[in-house]
Amino acid sequence: MPEIKRRTFLKASAAGLGSIIFSGLNCKGIKKMKNPPHLVFEDHFHFSQEDLQKFLNISLSRGGDFSEIYLEYKIYNSINMEEDIIKETAESISLGLGIRVLSGEKTGYGYTNDLSREKIKKTALTAASIASGTTLRNTASLNPVQFPHNFYPLLIHPSQESLEEKIRLVKKAYSAARNFDSKIKKVKVSLMDLDQHITIVNSEGLKVSDARPLIKMVCLAVAEKEEKREAGFSGGGGRVGMEYFAHVLTPEEIGQDAAKEALNLLEAITPPAGEMPVILAPGHSGVLVHEAVGHLLEADFIRKKTSIFWNKMGKKVGSSQITIYDDPTIPNFRGSYNIDDEGTIPKKTLLIIKGNLTGLLQDRLSAKLMKKPLTGHGRRENYTCIPIPRMSNTYIDRGEYSPEEIIKSVKKGFYAQKYQGGQVEDSGKFTFSVNSGFLIENGKLTSPTKQATLIGTNIDILNDIEMIGSDLKFGLQTGSCGKEGQTVPVNDGCPTIKIAKMTVGGQK
Amino acid sequence: MEIENSAELKELAASLVAFGKINGAEEIEVSIVDGYEFSVDVRLGKIENLVEAGSRYLGLRILKDKKTAFATSSDLSRETLQSLVKNAIKRSSFASQDEFSGLPAPSSRKINISSLRLFDPEISTLDSEKKISLAMETEKIALEDKRITNSHGASFQTNEIKSVLANSNGFLEEYDQTYFGLSVGLQAGDTDSRVEGSWSSSKIHFNELERPEEVAKKAVERTVRQLNPRKIRTQNVPMIFEPLMTSWILGFLFACVSGVSIYQKTSFLVDKLEERISNSSVTVIDDGLMPRMLGTRPFDAEGVPCQKTRVVRRGILKNYLCNTYAARKLKLKSTGNSSGTGVSPNNFYLEPGSSSPEDIISSLDKGLILTRTLGHGLNPVTGDISRGAFGLWVENGEIAYPVSEITISGNLGEILNSIELIGNDIDFLSPISGPTIKVGELTVAGQ
Numbered sequence: 018m019p020e021i022k023r024r025t026f027l028k029a030s031a032a033g034l035g036s037i038i039f040s041g042l043n044c045k046g047i048k049k050m051k052n053p054p055h056l057v058f059e060d061h062f063h064f065s066q067e068d069l070q071k072f073l074n075i076s077l078s079r080g081g082d083f084s085e086i087y088l089e090y091k092i093y094n095s096i097n098m099e100e101d102i103i104k105e106t107a108e109s110i111s112l113g114l115g116i117r118v119l120s121g122e123k124t125g126y127g128y129t130n131d132l133s134r135e136k137i138k139k140t141a142l143t144a145a146s147i148a149s150g151t152t153l154r155n156t157a158s159l160n161p162v163q164f165p166h167n168f169y170p171l172l173i174h175p176s177q178e179s180l181e182e183k184i185r186l187v188k189k190a191y192s193a194a195r196n197f198d199s200k201i202k203k204v205k206v207s208l209m210d211l212d213q214h215i216t217i218v219n220s221e222g223l224k225v226s227d228a229r230p231l232i233k234m235v236c237l238a239v240a241e242k243e244e245k246r247e248a249g250f251s252g253g254g255g256r257v258g259m260e261y262f263a264h265v266l267t268p269e270e271i272g273q274d275a276a277k278e279a280l281n282l283l284e285a286i287t288p289p290a291g292e293m294p295v296i297l298a299p300g301h302s303g304v305l306v307h308e309a310v311g312h313l314l315e316a317d318f319i320r321k322k323t324s325i326f327w328n329k330m331g332k333k334v335g336s337s338q339i340t341i342y343d344d345p346t347i348p349n350f351r352g353s354y355n356i357d358d359e360g361t362i363p364k365k366t367l368l369i370i371k372g373n374l375t376g377l378l379q380d381r382l383s384a385k386l387m388k389k390p391l392t393g394h395g396r397r398e399n400y401t402c403i404p405i406p407r408m409s410n411t412y413i414d415r416g417e418y419s420p421e422e423i424i425k426s427v428k429k430g431f432y433a434q435k436y437q438g439g440q441v442e443d444s445g446k447f448t449f450s451v452n453s454g455f456l457i458e459n460g461k462l463t464s465p466t467k468q469a470t471l472i473g474t475n476i477d478i479l480n481d482i483e484m485i486g487s488d489l490k491f492g493l494q495t496g497s498c499g500k501e502g503q504t505v506p507v508n509d510g511c512p513t514i515k516i517a518k519m520t521v522g523g524q525k
Numbered sequence: 526m527e528i529e530n531s532a533e534l535k536e537l538a539a540s541l542v543a544f545g546k547i548n549g550a551e552e553i554e555v556s557i558v559d560g561y562e563f564s565v566d567v568r569l570g571k572i573e574n575l576v577e578a579g580s581r582y583l584g585l586r587i588l589k590d591k592k593t594a595f596a597t598s599s600d601l602s603r604e605t606l607q608s609l610v611k612n613a614i615k616r617s618s619f620a621s622q623d624e625f626s627g628l629p630a631p632s633s634r635k636i637n638i639s640s641l642r643l644f645d646p647e648i649s650t651l652d653s654e655k656k657i658s659l660a661m662e663t664e665k666i667a668l669e670d671k672r673i674t675n676s677h678g679a680s681f682q683t684n685e686i687k688s689v690l691a692n693s694n695g696f697l698e699e700y701d702q703t704y705f706g707l708s709v710g711l712q713a714g715d716t717d718s719r720v721e722g723s724w725s726s727s728k729i730h731f732n733e734l735e736r737p738e739e740v741a742k743k744a745v746e747r748t749v750r751q752l753n754p755r756k757i758r759t760q761n762v763p764m765i766f767e768p769l770m771t772s773w774i775l776g777f778l779f780a781c782v783s784g785v786s787i788y789q790k791t792s793f794l795v796d797k798l799e800e801r802i803s804n805s806s807v808t809v810i811d812d813g814l815m816p817r818m819l820g821t822r823p824f825d826a827e828g829v830p831c832q833k834t835r836v837v838r839r840g841i842l843k844n845y846l847c848n849t850y851a852a853r854k855l856k857l858k859s860t861g862n863s864s865g866t867g868v869s870p871n872n873f874y875l876e877p878g879s880s881s882p883e884d885i886i887s888s889l890d891k892g893l894i895l896t897r898t899l900g901h902g903l904n905p906v907t908g909d910i911s912r913g914a915f916g917l918w919v920e921n922g923e924i925a926y927p928v929s930e931i932t933i934s935g936n937l938g939e940i941l942n943s944i945e946l947i948g949n950d951i952d953f954l955s956p957i958s959g960p961t962i963k964v965g966e967l968t969v970a971g972q
Contacts, residue, residue: 099789100789102620102621102622102623103619103620103621104593104620104621104623105593105594105595105620106594106595106616106617106619106620107594107595107596107597108594108595108596108597108609108612108613108616109596109597109598110596110597110598110599110600110605110609111598111599111600112598112599112600112605113580113599122571122573123571123572123573123574123575124573124574124575125574125575126574126575126576126577126578127576127577127578128576128578128580129578129579129580130580130581130582130599130600130601131579131580131581131601140578143577143578146575146653147572147575180616180619181619184619202790203789203790203791205789239790239791239906241790245907246790246793246906246907247906247907248791248904248906287909287934290759290932290934290968290969290970291759291970291971291972292759292971292972321568321675321677322675322716323675323677323712325716325717325719327716328716401578401580403574403576437901437902438900438901439900439901440899440900440901440913442721442899443677443712443719443721444712444719444720444721445719446899446913446929446930447899447913448899448900448902448912448913448932449900450900450901450902450911450912467909468902468904468907468909468911468934469902469911469932469934470900470902470911470912470913470932470934471932472899472900472913472914472930472931472932473930474930476717520930520931520932520970520971520972521932521970522911522912522913522931522932522933522934522968522970523911523934523968523970524934524968
């Protein structure tokens with residue numbers, strides 16, 4: 018049964034592990050570029066401005082308040098290697114448009130990938146039918162907008178790289194994992210890149226385009242010893258160029274990290290079950306802020322009062338050490354974008370400052386109904402989807418403790434290092450699935466541990482945060498977030514965090 | 526390009542197969558999905574979203590020298606498709622030669638498509654107003670219960686899908702399906718002690734879909750029974766899985782008997798055919814040919830006719846579920862489970878037993894009824910399970926109180942071996958389904 022309206026965060030193919038230092042991405046190679054080539058938007062639709070204006074007029078012919086057309090062209094490439102061979106390559110082309118009409122709190126939506134004028138007019142009328150008026154509203158004339166920034170500075174665009182070269186990278190990661198140790202029995206490597214071109218026009222006269230690159234390499238390694246078998250994952254990528262795999266994270270590192278994790282897990286024990294102090298490793302544990310805070314500050318859940326935070330704006334919801342941002346403007350990050358999927362220029366948004374709830378993630382509809390400013394967080398998976406408030410790159414800001422003193426402060430507890438993912442519901446109950454970690458005994462990390470689940474309620478956890486480290490890191494640019502059936506690329510991060518107590522699901 | 530009837534879609538598929546052959550593909554497979562979607566979300570008595578749309582997708586597989594390339598497109602113009610085919614032929618040379626790859630051999634077995642009853646003509650008689658009112662009514666009935674404090678909204682959805690498949694071995698077939706879904710999500714309790722629950726019904730035939738009253742009643746019941754939960758201490762206890770939880774654990778079993786995870790050695794059931802993997806009360810079946818069911822289809826994504834496969838027979842692992850590729854790797858036969866690039870279930874279910882769910886509960890002296898899980902934490906390589914969970918605590922055969930903020934951990938292999946009772950209450954609510962079951966001890970972590 019499809020569980021409705023639940024949100025999940027899944028690191029890529031149960032992966033998404035490893036981490037990089039925040040500043041590292043900017044200083045290693047990429048920032049040195051003088052004049053990054055600005056991406057040229059490719060028009061695959063060939064509609065004149067008059068055509069688009071006409072479609073907008075039709076969509077408001079029943080008297081909606083606002084209408085918008087989202088035109089999307091996407092080309093996706095993937096390469097898979099397993100069992101020592103390049104299994105296959107794939108290419109996917111997606112071309113289509115979605116028309117949205119807002120009328121009060123109601124949304125009418127139609128989409129089509131048949132781009133004949135007749136079909137588009139029909140789609141516009143379908144979307145229009147949500148409104149019930151008869152007054153024909155005129156739309157503002159379209160005024161093409163250019164924005165000055167580019168959050169995807171890169172040298173070699175993934176779509177421009179040859180298939181041979183990409184295959185070479187895949188083989189490097191594969192060999193690095195396969196040859197790492199004789200106990201590595203099985204490796205799988207995938208390289209996926211996406212080139213997305215969007216144009217958004219709306220009845221307020223906006224016309225804006227963006228071209229977003231995205232690439233990701235993931236590696237799975239299986240280690241075997243006697244009767245035991247364990248899997249390790251790693252990966253990397255972002256809105257980066259191919260130079261990333263030379264300067265920031267090499268395929269060899271990705272392969273080795275996956276192999277190392279699999280080997281470590283062969284020696285790992287199941288952690289004990291029960292309530293205990295938990296330390297979250299920096300970087301990967303960003304899934305905490307994503308689940309425990311981010312989702313519940315998406316404006317739709319606040320507006321509908323389904324989020325536990327709906328009546329807590331301006332109030333203290335956690336330890337005064339906690340400051341949280343969502344920032345879609347971090348260069349090259351997987352969750353970044355030049356414009357959101359409604360054409361809004363995004364802003365770095367402060368969500369929690371020193372434990373006080375201050376900000377929300379807004380899309381057009383919620384911002385309008387709540388009479389709040391836009392933050393640029395209206396996102397959609399593709400042209401078939403209605404935009405909704407989403408996170409981009411979400412993180413807990415650095416604190417004052419060194420990671421060493423945090424670990425030292427715990428006598429007996431659990432150190433959560435790498436994750437499969439997390440899930441939250443509006444009531445604030447959330448879980449993380451921990452792939453690997455350590456026992457903490459007398460202030461030291463001791464035995465490595467395997468699969469465990471952490472569960473808690475966000476308000477409790479936010480109040481139980483005792484120490485925040487100075488070592489802010491981000492997860493490895495492979496994560497995606499699912500909400501109402503739509504998956505979008507995101508990233509998250511945090512420093513080392515100590516939680517006074519949390520329920521660890523292990524073995525009794 | 527305007528294609529208004531299905532003969533044209535079939536013709537397009539066949540002509541692309543011919544085009545591929547002429548341009549050097551040794552084997553080629555073309556699939557087209559033509560879908561029409563209607564969905565309405567209502568919340569607190571008002572329409573939130575109304576979506577209506579039609580769209581088409583085409584998928585290609587091309588082989589040359591036993592080297593494979595895939596492609597898909599939502600742009601069905603002949604120009605784009607022909608260049609996609611040519612590109613794929615070029616790209617195939619970059620893949621490695623793989624003796625196991627390739628299309629299935631033609632089959633002489635023919636499934637009578639109309640006997641599967643996958644299309645409900647009633648879909649064309651339901652107008653938008655009726656569809657909207659079903660969602661409205663469901664939510665309205667649910668909200669009449671005073672214990673419900675907020676709503677995630679109710680949704681009604683219909684889909685009409687045509688699937689066409691053609692390949693260079695002469696296969697050219699199509700079938701139509703309908704789908705109806707009605708759901709509602711609710712909250713109960715105050716802001717700081719909220720609980721959530723939902724229910725949804727999905728069927729191929731409209732007249733089998735649960736009525737708004739039933740959907741609302743179940744959603745309310747599933748929500749309010751979680752009110753005022755307690756935490757419990759960490760312990761090992763026997764457990765009862767409600768049917769939805771049995772489906773969840775069967776979904777994990779499916780991943781572990783999929784031929785792909787077997788040849789990839791990412792399953793704890795590798796090399797276990799003909800071995801006992803559970804006690805003898807357990808029989809698990811995958812059946813693609815049950816009329817009117819959600820997992821039914823006449824042939825799989827490669828055109829292999831679907832069938833009924835015994836996966837586990839009285840505790841003995843009898844078959845892995847394979848597409849053509851996995852079958853060749855494992856020297857087995859395809860079971861008609863291809864999903865295109867991998868393996869998917871048809872109707873995958875645990876054969877019901879004779880106990881009523883009430884009897885199962887009253888047989889439990891002390892333990893937990895598992896009602897919902899949250900998160901990930903399934904490892905097919907080991908069979909290990911670790912999840913956030915919600916449940917109902919049972920004392921002396923009776924439900925005592927709800928519990929939350931617990932995690933459960935265990936191992937699928939051990940669970941299969943410890944199934945003590947199997948209920949008679951299978952409902953086929955989803956392609957993977959099972960009745961209530963009672964299993965041996967699992968670890969519950971709480972306080």
